[in-house]
């Protein structure tokens with residue numbers, strides 16, 4: 661998972677930099693705030709307190725206020741945050757107003773599930789192309805898209821201005837797929853295949869590995885069991901912190 665910080669860039673309105681210097685952990689929480697804000701907006705809420713938004717997003721309110729202060733958003737005392745305004749600010753910072761084009765490489769078990777997921781569109785992304793190296797998969801229709809051969813990746817990436825590539829191929833082919841995506845001009849990669857990808861410094865890679873998440877939960881199970889096994893049977897509950905996101 662890349663851990664780059666995002667430097668300030670001049671040129672934004674109202675004294676708020678276009679790209680404030682955001683800690684990676686803050687960036688990771690912004691989508692949670694956005695999800696909670698969209699839900700609040702759907703219920704008709706026009707404002708929300710920091711405590712209310714923090715509870716809905718599953719973080720503590722001090723952390724939330726600090727995160728939002730990085731965006732220049734402080735809320736109004738006694739009123740809270742304007743829901744619609746905060747949605748706009750977070751969507752702007754995350755670049756979701758760009759409706760970026762995404763392609764998926766590897767249409768096997770996982771790729772099928774991802775390609776069939778309708779939720780990407782509502783979160784600001786267009787899945788515009790599916791690729792596989794297996795000729796038997798080429799031509800298959802999934803969610804209105806036709807699976808294309810990876811030989812066509814470079815051409816299609818240019819035609820569709822693909823910004824983000826998702827890798828759902830076996831681990832042994834993931835590096836070659838990443839190389840092909842980079843050669844096609846893709847500068848952000850979401851990698852589901854286990855292992856580390858080597859990419860140029862201008863390419864951001866994020867990795868999703870559910871097995872790692874399970875292993876981290878296993879550690880917490882182990883820790884809780886060892887705490888309760890201590891003489892006197894200490895509580896297994898953490899003393900503080902966000903229970904719902906262990907390790908964040």
Ligand SMILES: NC(=O)c1ccc[n+]([C@@H]2O[C@H](COP(=O)([O-])OP(=O)(O)OC[C@H]3O[C@@H](n4cnc5c(N)ncnc54)[C@H](O)[C@@H]3O)[C@@H](O)[C@H]2O)c1
Nearest residue numbers: 766767768769770793794828829830831833853868869870
């Ligand atoms: N991140 C997670 O939590 C998670 C969960 C499940 C699986 N995975 C990983 O996702 C990947 C896919 O798993 P799966 O179960 O869908 O596998 P799968 O074998 O069902 O599908 C892989 C697909 O990739 C295609 N492929 C192989 N080489 C390719 C290449 N060079 N270019 C393009 N396509 C190619 C295959 O033809 C196939 O359609 C694996 O790396 C697996 O370990 C990750």
